[in-house]
Amino acid sequence: KRIAIFISGRGSNMEAILKQVKEGILKDVCEVALVFSNKPTAKGLAVAEKYGVPTAVIPSKGKNRADFEREVIELLKPYRVDYIVLAGFMRILSPLFVRAYKNRIINIHPADTNQFKGVGAYEWAFENKLAETKITVHFVDEGVDTGPIIAQRTVDLRGATTLEEVEKRGLKVEHQFYSEALKKVFSGEFNRQNQE
Numbered sequence: 526k527r528i529a530i531f532i533s534g535r536g537s538n539m540e541a542i543l544k545q546v547k548e549g550i551l552k553d554v555c556e557v558a559l560v561f562s563n564k565p566t567a568k569g570l571a572v573a574e575k576y577g578v579p580t581a582v583i584p585s586k587g588k589n590r591a592d593f594e595r596e597v598i599e600l601l602k603p604y605r606v607d608y609i610v611l612a613g614f615m616r617i618l619s620p621l622f623v624r625a626y627k628n629r630i631i632n633i634h635p636a637d638t639n640q641f642k643g644v645g646a647y648e649w650a651f652e653n654k655l656a657e658t659k660i661t662v663h664f665v666d667e668g669v670d671t672g673p674i675i676a677q678r679t680v681d682l683r684g685a686t687t688l689e690e691v692e693k694r695g696l697k698v699e700h701q702f703y704s705e706a707l708k709k710v711f712s713g714e715f716n717r718q719n720q721e
């Protein structure tokens with residue numbers, strides 16, 4: 526499968542995926558055709574270049590959603606990607622875009638999407654002193670963090686006394702788990718159509 530990874534910042538999940546494509550569980554399962562960012566300053570862009578992956582930026586700032594998304598759709602065309610993998614992409618995709626890639630956009634959310642949607646999931650887990658939280662990998666539908674769940678994994682938060690520790694434990698799980706969930710989708714083991 527050919528994929529595009531969408532980022533807006535640090536890109537640690539993107540890097541974890543690039544590693545697994547290079548020499549891990551995603552080797553021979555998918556190819557990263559493009560890393561796309563809506564932010565020119567995203568740190569992850571330099572990381573993607575280090576891995577020799579093509580990168581592209583279309584700034585979303587100051588642009589209306591429809592114009593931005595149409596540009597992104599045009600940009601993507603020649604790359605002929607099968608899936609779009611969101612990894613810390615902080616721009617909500619409208620139905621216009623979601624329909625163009627129906628059932629082919631995947632996101633990682635650092636909480637159980639049934640319990641907490643939107644930004645600030647680790648803060649939420651920390652402030653509520655949760656003993657555990659869940660990482661969710663899901664298909665993107667027209668809502669925010671409402672799409673069909675592909676897989677979830679628990680993060681043990683017992684004894685985590687700072688927000689930094691909560692994030693550290695969560696990200697460690699994210700980095701391993703995202704590639705595993707993607708593998709299920711790309712290898713056909715998990716099929717959205719079969720779920721309907």
Ligand code: GRF
Nearest residue numbers: 535536537538613633634635
């Ligand atoms: C991760 O916690 C991810 O789950 C959320 O945003 C964060 C992105 O981090 N959607 P990174 O850019 O992958 O380092």
